[in-house]
Amino acid sequence: MRHSKLMPEVNAGSMADIAFLLLIFFLVTATISSDEGINRSLPEECPPGMDCTNTIHERNILRILINNNDEIMIKDNIITIDELKEIAKNFLDNNGDGTCSYCSGTKSTNASDNPKKAVISLQNDRQTSYKQFITVQDELSKAYYELRNTYSLNVLKKPSDKLSKQELKQVKDAYPFILSEAETK
Numbered sequence: 001m002r003h004s005k006l007m008p009e010v011n012a013g014s015m016a017d018i019a020f021l022l023l024i025f026f027l028v029t030a031t032i033s034s035d036e037g038i039n040r041s042l043p044e045e046c047p048p049g050m051d052c053t054n055t056i057h058e059r060n061i062l063r064i065l066i067n068n069n070d071e072i073m074i075k076d077n078i079i080t081i082d083e084l085k086e087i088a089k090n091f092l093d094n095n096g097d098g099t100c101s102y103c104s105g106t107k108s109t110n111a112s113d114n115p116k117k118a119v120i121s122l123q124n125d126r127q128t129s130y131k132q133f134i135t136v137q138d139e140l141s142k143a144y145y146e147l148r149n150t151y152s153l154n155v156l157k158k159p160s161d162k163l164s165k166q167e168l169k170q171v172k173d174a175y176p177f178i179l180s181e182a183e184t185k
Contacts, residue, residue, distance in 0.1 A: 059110065060117045062091045066136060068127035081135055088143035092118045092175065102155050102174060115147070115175045123182035140179065147175045 064084075065073040072079050074087060094111035095103035103114060112118035120140060124133055148171045152160040155174075156167055163171065 060112045061119050063121045066124040066128045068125045070132040084139040085143045119178045121180045121182050144177050
């Protein structure tokens, strides 16, 4: 007579079903982070009131290059990130042609005619880090913000957070944010 031990058997047929249900549960309930990106709106092809057929004079272009080593260069001179904001402000607020009544620049022949004609050209190399590129854009945004805030206080006699929509448009028209992101070479 055979002696058989009674061993309990585990029914493994439903294990695959349970694993599949758990997988679906975790896929559905898990949150996946998404990058927000940069809060920038693309400029219109040609802004209203501007003649886009004319060429831009070289003195109205501030060329900024970020090289492979994340060094910032303006006119073949390496500058620090701390210097960039002041250089941009001096370039934008120059009043080289004397037509800007609210500008307080030095009327240098090496900077822009006025803020409405000034263009900042930003170019980076292929190996430029994303962090440095964003840091440079932040400094340029700060320069525009400070110039617009000064305009708001001096011309409109109001802090920038108390402006109406019409006054805000006036401030933005006085210092239009014209940034050209040149193609990588």
